[in-house]
Each structure stands twice: as C-alpha cells, then as structure tokens.
Amino acid sequence: MQVLAAVFLSALALSDVQAQAPAPGLTLDVLHWWTSASERRAADQLAQQLAQAGVLWKDAAIPGGGGMAAVKVLKSRVLMGDPPDVAQLIGNTLTDWADIGLVLPLGEVAQRQRWAQVLFPTVLERVSYKGEVVAAPLGLHRINTLLFNQRLLAQAGVAPPHSWAQFEAAVRAVQAQGGRALAWSDEPWQVATVFEALLLGEAGADLYRELVVQRRPAAWLDPRVEAALLRLRWLRSLAAEPPRERVWSDNARALWQGQAAFLIMGDWALGELLAWGAQEGRDFGCAALPGTTGMHLYSMDTLAMLRGPRDRASVQETVAEVVVGVGAQLAYNRIKGSVPVRRDIDPAALGPCSRDSWETFASARSQRLPSLAHRMAADETIKDAVAHTLWRYLTQAQTSTQETQRRLAAVIRAPSAER
The missing domain is CATH 3.40.190.10 (Periplasmic binding protein-like II)
Known part of the structure; x- marks a missing residue:
C-alpha cells in the first residue's frame, strides 16, 4: 500500500x-x-x-x-x-x-x-x-442470519428453529419429506461467513472477541472452536454432493423456489428475495442463527x-x-x-x-461484534487466509479439526495498532 x-x-x-x-x-x-x-x-x-x-x-x-x-x-x-x-x-x-x-x-x-x-x-x-x-x-x-422457506417448514410440520436441537429436528423432518435441508456453497468467503456465525454461537461474545478482535492465537485452540468446526462440517454434509462453489444469489433463489429449507447467510440475501417478489412471512422468514440471539455480527x-x-x-x-x-x-x-x-x-x-x-x-443489552469474513475485524491477508483454511478443512476430508485449529491460530495475528 x-x-x-x-x-x-x-x-x-x-x-x-x-x-x-x-x-x-x-x-x-x-x-x-x-x-x-x-x-x-x-x-x-x-x-x-x-x-x-x-x-x-x-x-x-x-x-x-x-x-x-x-x-x-x-x-x-x-x-x-x-x-x-x-x-x-x-x-x-x-x-x-x-x-x-x-x-x-x-x-x-x-x-x-x-x-x-x-x-x-x-x-x-x-x-x-x-x-x-x-x-x-x-x-x-x-451476518448471523438464518433464512428459511416458510412453506417447506409447514409441509414438514415444524416451526422455525431457535436452537440447534430444533434445527436438527427440522432437518430430519424436511429430509423425510424428500426435501433438501440447506442451500450450500463451497466458495471460500461464503464458508467463512457461515463459520464466523457458528463461532459466535459456540464461543459467545467474550471468546469471539479474543479470537477475532484481539486475535489471540492460543484462543483458537479452545474446545468451543472445535465445536464450531465440527458443526460447520456437519452442515456441509447436508449438501451431500462434491465440493461446488455456487454464487450466493443462486442459493437465495434455491431457498425461494423451495429447493432448500434453510440458508445461513448475511441479510443481503433478504434483499435478494424481496427483489424477486418474495414476501416476508409468507414465502420466507428469518431469525438469528441458533445460539446468537441478542447478538449482532x-x-x-x-x-x-x-x-x-x-x-x-x-x-x-x-x-x-x-x-x-x-x-x-x-x-x-x-x-x-x-x-x-x-x-x-x-x-x-x-x-x-x-x-x-x-x-x-x-439495544444497550445486545452484543455488537465485527465480522472477520467481511473486513470489519481483519485485513485482506488475514481474512483470505482464514477463508482458505476453512475451505481446505471442508474440501479435504483428511484434514483434522485439531490441525485446522492450529492453522487458524497460525494465520491470526495480533493487531499492530489500536483501531
């Protein structure tokens, strides 16, 4: 520069x-x-x-x-x-x-x-x-937004989930009806977007700040980071297909057209649904990702x-x-x-x-946390390195969760100056 x-x-x-x-x-x-x-x-x-x-x-x-x-x-x-x-x-x-x-x-x-x-x-x-x-x-x-297709959930007889237990039950119900549970893309920035929302839910606001804002490498070895990575890999398994990088708007369209019940994505997907004529409350709805209620990533x-x-x-x-x-x-x-x-x-x-x-x-009671995947808490180099590390974790089955935690710890650096 x-x-x-x-x-x-x-x-x-x-x-x-x-x-x-x-x-x-x-x-x-x-x-x-x-x-x-x-x-x-x-x-x-x-x-x-x-x-x-x-x-x-x-x-x-x-x-x-x-x-x-x-x-x-x-x-x-x-x-x-x-x-x-x-x-x-x-x-x-x-x-x-x-x-x-x-x-x-x-x-x-x-x-x-x-x-x-x-x-x-x-x-x-x-x-x-x-x-x-x-x-x-x-x-x-x-960023921590869960969008869902209202009609698919109604057909499966489930309500919009507010916990991971409810989400997993909804996934089973949708799959039992022959539906696809989750729209997914292996594009690195989208993987990082999903992961940081999962990380916030698993780690909580205090540890998230240590991980992403203060960038303490040792914090990435915490068991709660492991839990977020395991959930990320489980979500990827719902796609049940080889790695594929879809444009984010294609996944939003899949949700709207009933080809998937859920989409984890920033609320720009909400804007896309509205632009196509979908109606909030009739065709789709949204909520904070389980574990992140009262938090704004x-x-x-x-x-x-x-x-x-x-x-x-x-x-x-x-x-x-x-x-x-x-x-x-x-x-x-x-x-x-x-x-x-x-x-x-x-x-x-x-x-x-x-x-x-x-x-x-x-709200004064809420937690406001900056996104790493979208440049709020990291520069281009760190953001891209984290996204690539997560992409490798999902697309190479032999890569262990613990190894990925160590790699994430290695690419995170403490800020050189107070922002």
Whole structure:
C-alpha cells in the first residue's frame, strides 16, 4: 500500500494544473461491487437520490463475491493515476487507504449533519480513523442470519428453529419429506461467513472477541472452536454432493423456489428475495442463527471519497450528505436487506427481519461484534487466509479439526495498532 500511495501521489502532483480547473458538471465515478438484483436496485436508488441533489452517478460496478475483484481494480486504477471519485471501501480496508492519505476527510460534513448525535456510536467509530471521519456509512448487515422457506417448514410440520436441537429436528423432518435441508456453497468467503456465525454461537461474545478482535492465537485452540468446526462440517454434509462453489444469489433463489429449507447467510440475501417478489412471512422468514440471539455480527457498507487529480471535494461532500440522510437511508436499506446506520429512524418503517436486526444493534443489552469474513475485524491477508483454511478443512476430508485449529491460530495475528 505504501508503494501504491507513492505512485498515486506522484501522479497527483503532476496533475496540479488540471486540478485548478475542475471538469464541468457534477458527474462522479463510483466503483463498487453491487451487481446482484437487489444490490443493483439499491445502487440505482442511491443514484436517484443523488440526482435529486444535482449529482450524476457514473457507475463502475465490478462483479465478484465479497468485493475481491473490485479491490484489485481499485488498486490498478490508483496506480494508473485514475482513481474513482467514490469507492466502496469497508472495514479495515478503509482504514488502510486512509492511512496512506488517499481518502478525503469528511469531518465538516459530519459536523454539519450532527453525525455524532444521529449515528450509532459503533458506526461513527468504524468510519473514523486517527480523529478524522473518512467515509460515509450506508447500512448495517447482520451476518448471523438464518433464512428459511416458510412453506417447506409447514409441509414438514415444524416451526422455525431457535436452537440447534430444533434445527436438527427440522432437518430430519424436511429430509423425510424428500426435501433438501440447506442451500450450500463451497466458495471460500461464503464458508467463512457461515463459520464466523457458528463461532459466535459456540464461543459467545467474550471468546469471539479474543479470537477475532484481539486475535489471540492460543484462543483458537479452545474446545468451543472445535465445536464450531465440527458443526460447520456437519452442515456441509447436508449438501451431500462434491465440493461446488455456487454464487450466493443462486442459493437465495434455491431457498425461494423451495429447493432448500434453510440458508445461513448475511441479510443481503433478504434483499435478494424481496427483489424477486418474495414476501416476508409468507414465502420466507428469518431469525438469528441458533445460539446468537441478542447478538449482532455486523458488516457495514461505506462509501469513501478518494483524492484524485481533479478537485471534486464539494461534490463528494454532497454525496456523503445525501447517503447518510434519513430518506436515502430508508430507501437504500429497504432494498439492500441491511438496516440504517442512524439511531433516529422509526423501526416500524422496517420489515420484521430488518426491524429485529436494527433493534438488536440499537439495544444497550445486545452484543455488537465485527465480522472477520467481511473486513470489519481483519485485513485482506488475514481474512483470505482464514477463508482458505476453512475451505481446505471442508474440501479435504483428511484434514483434522485439531490441525485446522492450529492453522487458524497460525494465520491470526495480533493487531499492530489500536483501531
């Protein structure tokens, strides 16, 4: 990243003449990875909100699960001296870019809009770095989400499960009816998504923080980590097929069409179901994954304003103002499946799943935990290493649980500085 910054800042210095005369118009180049049906609709909704404020959204969507391809494209564009005006940067990836000076500070916007008063404290903390606000928060996703097909459960004569014993009974009932219990993908980031939700349920909030936030390698040898890994392998066995990497939206469609009774996935899957016309409470429902009631394992969508050879600061600040406003927050998150980052909205405006997510995050009694799989608690290198270790554990039957615990302990490193 230091080399990246040096190359880009050199290009920036060479462009001082052009910077004195900004290009006409209010068009901003926005790089992101929202390409599924619901994500596309949510991005379009943001574009409409911005158009009303006189800002035109020039779309630069990069397909690829989890944003890995988009991050590569972003680095390439910065090296070429052509960064986007706005980029979807989240979690520790955001702070990495802010650390090398490529992100426009948004402190004046935050002060004008009273972000300290209207945003959840955790949200404001996540978009702040070294005393500066460095991104505009869009929405909160709940990772520990269990989605289920209402009709399949009714046919099997079971209620939505709230414990693992109830889940296992529901699996047997669905299978007895000839149905498929769980939609599954062996794509590494999806495996990591499922595992961290299982880990939270088995380990509890305190041990989860030791494992993921404090990154204490010895903690990964705890028996509760072993229990989470064994449950992960059991869930994989429900697929009853060779390893296969399905796109996450294909699994959401399988749930909607009755090809699977359950799906463990972040609540972006909720947005996808709604985009296809499914009705919450009739076609599907959702709940916290067993063992995680009262906990919110979160990731957060954020937009960073990047420094570039053209002076676009005033327009970039307008983007931040619009997307954090109440109107854009409600419109975007209703489509995306996520929930607003503001604590001053009326939860009655949200659907049942989203309302439970928002109220859990808002409650002083709840536990709010950052996702490792979605960059909230780890950088790209650690996140990818954990995902690959878990993928290897599931796809290579000879790999033992204890060996996997040791490998996870080896790839986890203590944070180099307080975030």
